[in-house]
Amino acid sequence: MSNGTPPAILLDKVNKWFGQLHVLRDVSLEVATGEKVVVCGPSGSGKSTLIRCINRLETHQEGRIVVDGTELTDDTRALDTIRSEVGMVFQSFNLFPHLTILENCTLAPIWVRKMPKVEAEALAMEFLTRVKIPEQAKKFPGQLSGGQQQRVAIARALCMRPKIMLFDEPTSALDPEMIKEVLDTMIELAESGMTMVCVTHEMGFARQVADRVVFMDQGEVVESGTPHEMFESPQTDRLKLFLSQILRGH
Amino acid sequence: MGTTTTTHASTPARAQPALLVAGPIAWARANLFNSVWSSLVTLALAYFLIKYAVSLVDWAFIKSVWTVPTDPATGRLDPTACRQAKADGGACWAVIWDRYRFILFGRYPFDEQWRPAIVIVLFLGLFVVSAMRRFWRKELALIWVATLTAIFVLMWGGVFGMRYVAQDEWGGLPITLILSTFGLACAFPIAVLVALGRRSTDLPAVKLLCVVYIEVIRGVPLISLLFMASVMFPLFMPEGLNPDKLLRAQVAIILFAAVYLAEVIRGGLQALPKGQYEAADALGLSYWRKMGLVILPQALRLVIPPLVNTFIGFFKDTSLVLIIGIFDLLTSGKIAVTEPIWQAFSTEVYIMLGLIYFCFCFSMARYSRGLEREFSKSVRR
Ligand SMILES: Nc1ncnc2c1ncn2[C@@H]1O[C@H](COP(=O)(O)OP(=O)(O)OP(=O)(O)O)[C@@H](O)[C@H]1O
Ligand SMILES: [Mg+2]
Numbered sequence: 022m023s024n025g026t027p028p029a030i031l032l033d034k035v036n037k038w039f040g041q042l043h044v045l046r047d048v049s050l051e052v053a054t055g056e057k058v059v060v061c062g063p064s065g066s067g068k069s070t071l072i073r074c075i076n077r078l079e080t081h082q083e084g085r086i087v088v089d090g091t092e093l094t095d096d097t098r099a100l101d102t103i104r105s106e107v108g109m110v111f112q113s114f115n116l117f118p119h120l121t122i123l124e125n126c127t128l129a130p131i132w133v134r135k136m137p138k139v140e141a142e143a144l145a146m147e148f149l150t151r152v153k154i155p156e157q158a159k160k161f162p163g164q165l166s167g168g169q170q171q172r173v174a175i176a177r178a179l180c181m182r183p184k185i186m187l188f189d190e191p192t193s194a195l196d197p198e199m200i201k202e203v204l205d206t207m208i209e210l211a212e213s214g215m216t217m218v219c220v221t222h223e224m225g226f227a228r229q230v231a232d233r234v235v236f237m238d239q240g241e242v243v244e245s246g247t248p249h250e251m252f253e254s255p256q257t258d259r260l261k262l263f264l265s266q267i268l269r270g271h
Numbered sequence: 272m273g274t275t276t277t278t279h280a281s282t283p284a285r286a287q288p289a290l291l292v293a294g295p296i297a298w299a300r301a302n303l304f305n306s307v308w309s310s311l312v313t314l315a316l317a318y319f320l321i322k323y324a325v326s327l328v329d330w331a332f333i334k335s336v337w338t339v340p341t342d343p344a345t346g347r348l349d350p351t352a353c354r355q356a357k358a359d360g361g362a363c364w365a366v367i368w369d370r371y372r373f374i375l376f377g378r379y380p381f382d383e384q385w386r387p388a389i390v391i392v393l394f395l396g397l398f399v400v401s402a403m404r405r406f407w408r409k410e411l412a413l414i415w416v417a418t419l420t421a422i423f424v425l426m427w428g429g430v431f432g433m434r435y436v437a438q439d440e441w442g443g444l445p446i447t448l449i450l451s452t453f454g455l456a457c458a459f460p461i462a463v464l465v466a467l468g469r470r471s472t473d474l475p476a477v478k479l480l481c482v483v484y485i486e487v488i489r490g491v492p493l494i495s496l497l498f499m500a501s502v503m504f505p506l507f508m509p510e511g512l513n514p515d516k517l518l519r520a521q522v523a524i525i526l527f528a529a530v531y532l533a534e535v536i537r538g539g540l541q542a543l544p545k546g547q548y549e550a551a552d553a554l555g556l557s558y559w560r561k562m563g564l565v566i567l568p569q570a571l572r573l574v575i576p577p578l579v580n581t582f583i584g585f586f587k588d589t590s591l592v593l594i595i596g597i598f599d600l601l602t603s604g605k606i607a608v609t610e611p612i613w614q615a616f617s618t619e620v621y622i623m624l625g626l627i628y629f630c631f632c633f634s635m636a637r638y639s640r641g642l643e644r645e646f647s648k649s650v651r652r
Contacts, residue, residue: 078549105555115550119569119646128564129554181554
């Protein structure tokens with residue numbers, strides 16, 4: 022898959038322990054610029070940990086992680102740069118409840134990117150329009166529905182004009198009728214060419230946008246391939262078992 | 272389900288006079304007389320309440336004496352009327368009329384007492400301005416600096432044709448306001464830093480320092496800290512360098528208050544969901560931006576009630592400086608009644624002192640409730 026340009030994200034034999042618990046075992050993964058990768062696997066398999074290592078919300082103990090050409094180390098200066106290039110969307114939205122929707126979106130552009138306030142607000146309105154809720158700009162997060170909050174969270178991340186977007190189960194805290202509006206936003210984002218790593222169990226989404234699906238179990242990458250390969254002809258028993266459970270659940 | 276209540280509740284409101292459904296009578300019936308026991312308790316309490324309220328009003332207003340005549344022979348006040356009132360079970364408010372300036376301003380030179388009077392007004396103005404959210408801007412810091420400078424210029428004098436008044440002549444309410452305002456204003460930022468330090472994970476030395484500071488200060492009573500500041504501290508200082516007594520007491524109060532405030536603030540920091548920290552990190556905000564823009568604004572709102580509780584506690588605790596001979600409001604009240612003719616009327620003076628303290632503390636409490644309500648409007652989760 023290497024075509025000369027360096028990968029957007031490179032994980033090389035990454036290991037991570039929580040105390041005695043070995044949560045990532047020799048995980049290697051390359052994500053090319055513009056590629057969409059969906060990570061799936063049973064609960065506790067280390068998906069969140071993996072994605073959180075990419076912007077160093079968790080630190081890994083062994084191996085190398087290189088994001089956008091910069092290796093993740095203890096150097097905090099490099100870390101702030103990487104974090105401002107990598108957007109993250111959480112399962113629980115994590116909007117700042119004391120700030121309005123607009124302020125949520127302009128906070129980082131103003132204080133990290135040093136953008137003038139007017140410009141930041143124009144940018145925020147642009148992205149709020151893209152996620153289809155410009156009319157909520159003056160409200161507080163607590164006044165919005167879950168689906169709307171998650172779309173604001175996406176807009177907030179996009180306002181930093183990140184090169185990479187990470188999603189950690191963005192729809193699993195939502196009521197079924199709100200899942201679609203968030204997935205639609207993500208699909209649109211994918212079509213615009215963003216590099217994306219998504220942890221999700223939405224197989225329809227994976228089929229539609231993923232270039233590659235990575236299946237994790239017990240801290241290991243067990244299998245990876247195109248959505249078609251993975252879902253139609255799984256190679257390992259673990260993936261077969263997982264898929265049967267997922268399908269039964271739906 | 273009791274049949275009586277259900278029929279009562281289900282009766283359409285139109286069928287009854289409004290007073291019986293939502294008015295004071297309905298309220299009393301629902302809250303004070305809703306059972307035999309509750310009616311008995313209500314009646315018993317009402318009896319004691321009325322009985323004591325009546326005797327209080329009787330003492331304070333009806334049988335009381337408000338002024339006493341001057342004895343023409345000596346040119347001094349003649350407290351005979353007050354003694355008579357006391358014997359009859361009435362209050363003597365004349366003592367306050369006679370001594371209020373001493374109570375409010377202590378031994379501050381009599382002719383110069385307009386200066387501490389302005390100081391009190393300045394303090395009140397500063398509180399009112401700071402309380403208005405409209406003024407919560409960077410300029411507020413300037414207002415504080417300017418006002419506090421003006422306050423000290425007025426107190427000390429020595430410029431603009433004002434006589435110099437040494438610090439040991441200051442007294443009364445300005446001292447209480449200086450100690451508490453400065454105390455809390457300086458303790459608060461220290462407390463924020465200490466709370467953050469105590470929670471820091473990547474600076475173990477800072478964390479240890481904060482823990483030691485908190486535990487040591489919290490382990491000793493404020494009184495002993497004040498004693499140390501006033502008696503022991505000068506022993507360790509080099510000859511000639513001896514900061515005045517008020518300053519030393521002030522430092523002790525700041526150090527003490529900061530610990531309690533820090534623990535309250537730490538509670539707020541802990542109560543915030545981890546996701547807030549992570550979202551701020553993920554956006555690339557630096558540590559201080561994260562704290563200042565995301566974490567502290569939320570954490571401090573969460574702890575407004577205990578924070579104000581601590582503020583109120585410290586406002587009153589400043590009266591402990593009495594034991595190291597600083598002339599605060601309580602001290603001056605106490606000394607005001609040592610004068611022979613008024614010795615028997617200390618109750619009235621203490622009631623007045625209590626009222627002054629109460630006004631300040633009650634305003635703080637009311638204000639914090641308003642603030643809480645206003646914040647909870649925007650932060651509905
Ligand atoms: N902060 C932590 N401290 C200790 N153990 C942790 C911590 N975070 C996660 N773990 C453990 O690490 C393992 C992997 O967790 P992780 O959250 O990455 O799983 P996941 O695949 O995202 O699961 P889920 O689908 O439930 O979100 C789990 O066994 C979990 O209990
Ligand atoms: Mg997870």
